[in-house]
Amino acid sequence: MHKYGSPVRVCLVLSVVCLAMVGEGWGQGDPNPLSPQYPVITEFMAQNGSDMPLGPGELLDEERESSDWIELHNPTDQGIDLGGWYLTDDPDELTKWSFPQGIILNRGAFMVVFASGKDRGAVNALHTNFKLRAQGEYLALVLPD
Numbered sequence: 001m002h003k004y005g006s007p008v009r010v011c012l013v014l015s016v017v018c019l020a021m022v023g024e025g026w027g028q029g030d031p032n033p034l035s036p037q038y039p040v041i042t043e044f045m046a047q048n049g050s051d052m053p054l055g056p057g058e059l060l061d062e063e064r065e066s067s068d069w070i071e072l073h074n075p076t077d078q079g080i081d082l083g084g085w086y087l088t089d090d091p092d093e094l095t096k097w098s099f100p101q102g103i104i105l106n107r108g109a110f111m112v113v114f115a116s117g118k119d120r121g122a123v124n125a126l127h128t129n130f131k132l133r134a135q136g137e138y139l140a141l142v143l144p145d
Contacts, residue, residue, distance in 0.1 A: 036076055039076075040073055040075065040141070041071070042071050044068070044069065044115070047132075047134035067114040067115065069112050070112070070114075070115055071113075072110065072111045079106045080104070080105050083100060087099075087113060087128050087140070087142070088140050089133075089139055097130065103121075111126075114128070117129060
């Protein structure tokens with residue numbers, strides 16, 4: 001077994017990364033959203049079953065709850081201010097959850113955002129206003145307006 005779960009989950013993550021970065025304007029003069037100038041969703045966990053003591057690859061939020069989570073990566077050579085970017089699980093509501101101003105994803109860094117439904121914007125405890133469904137769903141990281 002892969003360290004992150006079944007091969008199906010890994011394939012799903014790769015599919016979501018591609019879906020998450022394709023914008024409506026791509027191909028109409030906008031920059032290529034798959035280029036290394038943008039952060040990407042690299043992994044996510046729906047139906048997180050982590051519990052104390054934590055095993056390899058397990059994660060709890062700051063309240064020691066096993067919230068769903070989304071991992072972002074900045075593949076660029078400079079920090080990116082995520083203020084004004086969005087995460088969503090709804091293709092009809094692309095601005096569902098907004099990153100607060102001042103959230104910097106440093107060059108080459110990874111960041112976890114909990115998809116707990118708690119809707120928090122603290123620098124060390126980002127929580128979306130939605131949860132992920134284990135059955136699968138839309139997931140996107142959306143550029144600022």
